[in-house]
Amino acid sequence: MQPPNLPPNLKDPRLTLFAFHLLHDITQKPQDGAKGADRLWKQVAGLGDILEVNLLKHLPGLLKSAERQIADPSIYQELFHPNPFLPFYSHSSSERPKLTGEVYPVQIHDTYGLDLTLHYSDISQPIACDRLSELNPKGCLLPQFIQAELGQTLLLFAQPEAIPDDPATLADRCVAALLQNTDYILVQDSTNRAKNSVGRVAGGQLFKGPIFEYQTINAESTNPSNNCHILVWFNYHPQTATKAGQAYRDLLQLLCYRAKICHQAYQSQFFVDCAREEYIKLEQKINFFDQLLIPTNKQLENLKKLINELPVLAFKLSYYRRNIEDCRTTIAANAKNFDARLADIRKLTLPPDNLDFWENFRKLECKNYLKQIDVNLQYLEGGQKLFDQAIATIRGIAELEQTERDRNIDRNIAIFGFGIGAAGVVASGSASYAGVIQEISPVNNYVSFWQLNDAQAHLVVTINFSLLAGAVASLITAGVIATFKNSKFTHSSPKLPP
Incomplete structure (x- = not known):
C-alpha cells in the first residue's frame, strides 16, 4: 500500500488532445478550404519543437496532399493511409523523460479533427500524478497554444496504482499537475471567477471507470477556442480499456459535435x-x-x-x-x-x-x-x-x-410663362398705342427730361409697358393658381362631424 504522504501513482497515463478546426463554411465549396484551415496542422508542427519530435514538424507537408484527395467530405475520413495512426517518439532530456505518441488526423464532415496522444515510453513504471506536467510541457497542449477554431478537449486516461477512496480528489490533483506552470489554475470553488480559472463541473462513470469533467469557469471563457476543457478518466475495470477502444470513434465524434455546438x-x-x-x-x-x-x-x-x-x-x-x-x-x-x-x-x-x-x-x-x-x-x-x-x-x-418642389417649379414656370407671353403681346402691339401713351403728361415729361427722340421714346415706352403687362399677367396667374389649389384642397379634405 502506498504511503499516504506520497503523491498517488498512475499506471500508463495517457494524455490525448482532441482538437477541432473548421475546414470550410457554408459560403464555400466543399473542395475549397477555408482561410486558415491548415492552422491546426501548423500549430501541431510547432509542438515538434517543444516535444523535440521531427515528425510533427513535417505534419503540414504530410497532410497537404491528403487535403486535395478527399473523395467525399460528407463522411468520416481518415487522412493517413494505410495506417491512420502515425507513431512518433521524443528525445529524453534532463528536464523530460522519453515520450511516445501517436497522431491521428481525420475529417468529420466540414471539420478537421486531431487526436494527439502522449504517454511515457516506459509503461512498466508507475508515475506519480504530480509528474503529469511532463506530458504537457510548457502548457503546449492547452488552448492558448493550439488555438483550434472550434475548441479542444484534453483527455487523461490512467489506471491508479491503488483504488482511491475519493477518485474526484485524485482527478483534481491530476488536473492541477497538468496545469502546472501555465496561465490556468484549478479552483475548488465554482464561484471563483478569476481569469483562466478551471473547475470541476461534472462527474460520472463510463465503462465502470470514474470520469470527471473540467472546464474554464470564468466569464472570459465564452470563446470556445479559449476554453480549457479536460476529461479525467480512470481505468478501474479490465473491460474499461477494451470498451474505450470500441467506442473510440464515437467518442471522437461526440466531442467534435460538442465543440461545434459551443x-x-x-x-x-x-x-x-x-x-x-x-x-x-x-x-x-x-x-x-x-x-x-x-x-x-x-x-x-x-x-x-x-x-x-x-x-x-x-x-x-x-x-x-x-x-x-x-x-x-x-x-x-x-x-x-x-x-x-x-x-x-x-x-x-x-x-x-x-x-x-x-x-x-x-x-x-x-x-x-x-x-x-x-x-x-x-x-x-x-x-x-x-x-x-x-x-x-x-x-x-x-x-x-x-x-411639392416639382409643383412649385411648374407653378413658377406657368406664372413666368404667362408674364412673358403678355409682355410679348404688348411689345408686338406697341406700334398702335406707343404714340398715344407718349402724349400722357407724366410720360411726355419723362421723355422731355431725358431729351429722347421719337425712336428712343418709342423704345422706352414699349419696354416699360411690356414689363408692366408681364408683371400684371404674372400676378393674375399666381392668384388664379392659388385660388384653384385652395379650392381643390377644400373639396378633397374630409369634413369632420360637428
Whole structure:
C-alpha cells in the first residue's frame, strides 16, 4: 500500500488532445478550404519543437496532399493511409523523460479533427500524478497554444496504482499537475471567477471507470477556442480499456459535435452583438429624423441622405439575422448528431455507468442555446420591422417633398410663362398705342427730361409697358393658381362631424 504522504501513482497515463478546426463554411465549396484551415496542422508542427519530435514538424507537408484527395467530405475520413495512426517518439532530456505518441488526423464532415496522444515510453513504471506536467510541457497542449477554431478537449486516461477512496480528489490533483506552470489554475470553488480559472463541473462513470469533467469557469471563457476543457478518466475495470477502444470513434465524434455546438452558440452571440450595434445606429437615425420634419432649405437633401444610409443598415441587420438563424440550424443538426453518438456509446456501457453529464449537456445546455437564439431573433425581428417602417416613412416624406418642389417649379414656370407671353403681346402691339401713351403728361415729361427722340421714346415706352403687362399677367396667374389649389384642397379634405 502506498504511503499516504506520497503523491498517488498512475499506471500508463495517457494524455490525448482532441482538437477541432473548421475546414470550410457554408459560403464555400466543399473542395475549397477555408482561410486558415491548415492552422491546426501548423500549430501541431510547432509542438515538434517543444516535444523535440521531427515528425510533427513535417505534419503540414504530410497532410497537404491528403487535403486535395478527399473523395467525399460528407463522411468520416481518415487522412493517413494505410495506417491512420502515425507513431512518433521524443528525445529524453534532463528536464523530460522519453515520450511516445501517436497522431491521428481525420475529417468529420466540414471539420478537421486531431487526436494527439502522449504517454511515457516506459509503461512498466508507475508515475506519480504530480509528474503529469511532463506530458504537457510548457502548457503546449492547452488552448492558448493550439488555438483550434472550434475548441479542444484534453483527455487523461490512467489506471491508479491503488483504488482511491475519493477518485474526484485524485482527478483534481491530476488536473492541477497538468496545469502546472501555465496561465490556468484549478479552483475548488465554482464561484471563483478569476481569469483562466478551471473547475470541476461534472462527474460520472463510463465503462465502470470514474470520469470527471473540467472546464474554464470564468466569464472570459465564452470563446470556445479559449476554453480549457479536460476529461479525467480512470481505468478501474479490465473491460474499461477494451470498451474505450470500441467506442473510440464515437467518442471522437461526440466531442467534435460538442465543440461545434459551443462554437455556434458563441458565434450566434457575436452576431447578436453586431446586430445590436446596427440597431443602435438606427435609433440614432430615427432621433435625427424628428429634426428633419422641421422645414428647412436642406430638408429634402437630408431626407435623401437618410434614405441612402438606412438600407445599408437594414442590409447589415438582415445579414446578421441570417447568420444567427444559420447558427441555430447548425446547433440543432449537431445536437442530433451528438444524440446519435451518445446512443452508440450507451450501447457499450456497463452497469452502473452514468453518463448524465453528457445527457445534461444535450438536454440543458443545447436547449438553453436554442432558446436564447430564439429570444434574440424575436428581438431582431422587431428591429427589422422598425428599419422597414422607417425607410418607408422617410421615403414617403421625401417623395412628397420632391413632388411639392416639382409643383412649385411648374407653378413658377406657368406664372413666368404667362408674364412673358403678355409682355410679348404688348411689345408686338406697341406700334398702335406707343404714340398715344407718349402724349400722357407724366410720360411726355419723362421723355422731355431725358431729351429722347421719337425712336428712343418709342423704345422706352414699349419696354416699360411690356414689363408692366408681364408683371400684371404674372400676378393674375399666381392668384388664379392659388385660388384653384385652395379650392381643390377644400373639396378633397374630409369634413369632420360637428
